[in-house]
Amino acid sequence: MIVLDTVPSGALLLTVGVLFAAGVYLLLERSLTRVLLGFVLLGNGANLAILVAGGRAGAPPITGATAEPMSDPLAQAMVLTSIVITLALVAFVLAMAYRSWQLHGHDEVQDDLEDTRIARLADADAPSYADSDAEESGSTLDEEAVAVRDEVALPDRETPSGTTRGGEDA
Amino acid sequence: MLHLGPFALVPWDQPAQLVIAAVVVLAAILTARARRRLKAVILAGVAGYGNAALFLLHGAPDLALTQVLCETLTLVVMVLVLRRLPPYFSDRPLAASRWVRLAIGVVTGLVVMTFVAAAPLVRVHTPVSVDFPVEAETFGGGRNIVNVTLVDIRAWDTVGEISVLLVAATGVASLVFLRQRSGDVLRLDRAANAQAVASGERAGNQPARRGKWLLAGPTLDPGQRSMLFEVLTRVIFHPMILFALFLLFSGHNAPGGGFAAGLVTGLALTVRYLAGGRFELGEAAPVHPGLVLGTGLFLSAGVGLVALLAGQEVLESTILDLHIPVLGDVHLVTSLFFDIGVFLVVIGLVIDILRSFGAELDRQAEPFAWSIGERRRVEVRTGGDRA
Numbered sequence: 001m002i003v004l005d006t007v008p009s010g011a012l013l014l015t016v017g018v019l020f021a022a023g024v025y026l027l028l029e030r031s032l033t034r035v036l037l038g039f040v041l042l043g044n045g046a047n048l049a050i051l052v053a054g055g056r057a058g059a060p061p062i063t064g065a066t067a068e069p070m071s072d073p074l075a076q077a078m079v080l081t082s083i084v085i086t087l088a089l090v091a092f093v094l095a096m097a098y099r100s101w102q103l104h105g106h107d108e109v110q111d112d113l114e115d116t117r118i119a120r121l122a123d124a125d126a127p128s129y130a131d132s133d134a135e136e137s138g139s140t141l142d143e144e145a146v147a148v149r150d151e152v153a154l155p156d157r158e159t160p161s162g163t164t165r166g167g168e169d170a
Numbered sequence: 171m172l173h174l175g176p177f178a179l180v181p182w183d184q185p186a187q188l189v190i191a192a193v194v195v196l197a198a199i200l201t202a203r204a205r206r207r208l209k210a211v212i213l214a215g216v217a218g219y220g221n222a223a224l225f226l227l228h229g230a231p232d233l234a235l236t237q238v239l240c241e242t243l244t245l246v247v248m249v250l251v252l253r254r255l256p257p258y259f260s261d262r263p264l265a266a267s268r269w270v271r272l273a274i275g276v277v278t279g280l281v282v283m284t285f286v287a288a289a290p291l292v293r294v295h296t297p298v299s300v301d302f303p304v305e306a307e308t309f310g311g312g313r314n315i316v317n318v319t320l321v322d323i324r325a326w327d328t329v330g331e332i333s334v335l336l337v338a339a340t341g342v343a344s345l346v347f348l349r350q351r352s353g354d355v356l357r358l359d360r361a362a363n364a365q366a367v368a369s370g371e372r373a374g375n376q377p378a379r380r381g382k383w384l385l386a387g388p389t390l391d392p393g394q395r396s397m398l399f400e401v402l403t404r405v406i407f408h409p410m411i412l413f414a415l416f417l418l419f420s421g422h423n424a425p426g427g428g429f430a431a432g433l434v435t436g437l438a439l440t441v442r443y444l445a446g447g448r449f450e451l452g453e454a455a456p457v458h459p460g461l462v463l464g465t466g467l468f469l470s471a472g473v474g475l476v477a478l479l480a481g482q483e484v485l486e487s488t489i490l491d492l493h494i495p496v497l498g499d500v501h502l503v504t505s506l507f508f509d510i511g512v513f514l515v516v517i518g519l520v521i522d523i524l525r526s527f528g529a530e531l532d533r534q535a536e537p538f539a540w541s542i543g544e545r546r547r548v549e550v551r552t553g554g555d556r557a
Binding site for chain 2: 006007008009010011012013014015016017018019020021022023024025026028029031033034037040041044045047048049051052053054055056057058059060061062063064065070071072073074075076077078079080081083084085086087088089090091092094095096097098099101106107108
């Protein structure tokens with residue numbers, strides 16, 4: 001028999017709220033490692049939320065173990081799937097962070113030039129391409145790349161503050 | 171019970187829940203504030219273990235088991251990658267946008283809290299799972315309803331999930347190995363040959379395989395070996411595999427199942443790798459992870475299709491009660507083979523992760539050194555200042 005009382009527990013609600021808040025805060029960062037940690041926290045929060053939506057705490061859903069009412073097995077099966085997928089996702093994002101570190105020396109997400117360009121064209125309601133007879137208008141992608149706001153201090157551009165922080169640790 | 175307008179709330183299910191919730195909340199806030207990578211990762215791990223405890227208190231032993239295993243594996247994998255990344259998150263002047271992000275985070279948290287508080291109370295239909303206990307026993311032939319749900323009632327979900335695992339494992343391997351699906355299987359004879367060539371000895375002069383705690387122990391730099399760890403690994407590896415098999419076969423009626431069993435096996439392999447290095451991993455699992463992943467998915471999907479040949483629905487399971495002379499009565503449900511497929515896919519994922527983030531990163535970190543002899547020569551040449 002399954003518990004049909006669904007009044008949620010305040011302690012779990014608070015945990016879900018804080019996990020989501022911390023997770024979203026980290027997701028909006030640029031460093032891929034922090035984005036990943038944000039996703040892990042968010043995932044934990046979502047798992048708890050699904051469990052709460054399934055109803056109150058009860059006995060383990062194993063028939064014949066106890067006569068007490070059990071917690072909802074459907075919510076649990078769904079959460080189990082999500083836990084293992086989170087593991088796979090963690091591995092994948094870590095591989096991306098590592099690759100980014102290999103290529104750029106940091107794991108920060110850069111501005112997407114093409115995306116900015118498309119957004120600007122959409123704002124101006126302009127066509128996304130012009131045929132070869134039309135006059136070249138505006139700046140080239142390379143010129144835009146110089147102008148775009150890049151918050152990452154690259155080692156060869158200026159004195160990186162990150163290196164000195166790292167040096168303290170050694 | 172508290173009533174706030176349309177909402178109703180109980181403070182907690184058990185008092186212990188409040189304590190663990192406080193730990194998780196604290197760990198989550200500190201993770202968001204941490205400036206050091208390792209600190210952030212470990213705090214997120216604390217939040218994860220706390221979540222496992224909350225699952226256990228909620229009456230979900232399967233979830234708690236899987237969460238603990240996954241969290242442990244996540245910690246190991248993160249630390250394996252973190253040894254290559256800088257220790258601190260880069261310092262950036264983002265004072266203004268930080269408050270905006272914090273505000274977005276808090277608002278999202280509040281909205282989700284309201285949603286989670288409201289959703290369970292506005293239920294109008296009886297949950298579909300009320301019949302699960304009976305269905306699990308009659309059609310699924312098992313008493314652990316969560317496991318039967320995974321391998322029988324909602325088996326399509328699981329097929330989708332293991333496909334995702336396969337894709338993620340392939341993605342990880344290709345991002346790290348770049349030019350091939352995954353590198354060679356690193357067996358000991360390769361290390362021995364390289365070592366022999368490096369030190370000018372004849373190949374084939376292999377060290378005796380007896381009298382060592384771990385096969386590949388001697389391939390490690392003596393300064394990096396831990397005798398205690400090697401002995402412990404030798405002692406616990408086989409019990410861990412045995413425990414994994416127990417979880418696999420008992421999962422239908424007790425907490426466990428293919429996922430938990432695969433993760434325990436994966437952790438056993440992780441311990442072997444951490445204690446004995448990349449050649450030890452090659453000796454412990456001398457297969458290509460792609461093969462394990464493929465076999466697993468083939469088995470799971472194949473069992474589902476065999477049911478079709480027998481005139482049943484896809485992935486429908488059959489309960490066979492056999493009497494085998496020596497073993498006695500055997501209660502065999504065909505979904506066990508489905509679970510074995512899941513078990514193999516999870517193992518394949520873990521091997522792929524260990525080979526990419528462990529073995530391949532080790533190799534990339536020491537580009538000229540293939541074995542001890544060679545590494546020593548490099549150290550002599552460069553004055554031994556390589557980290």
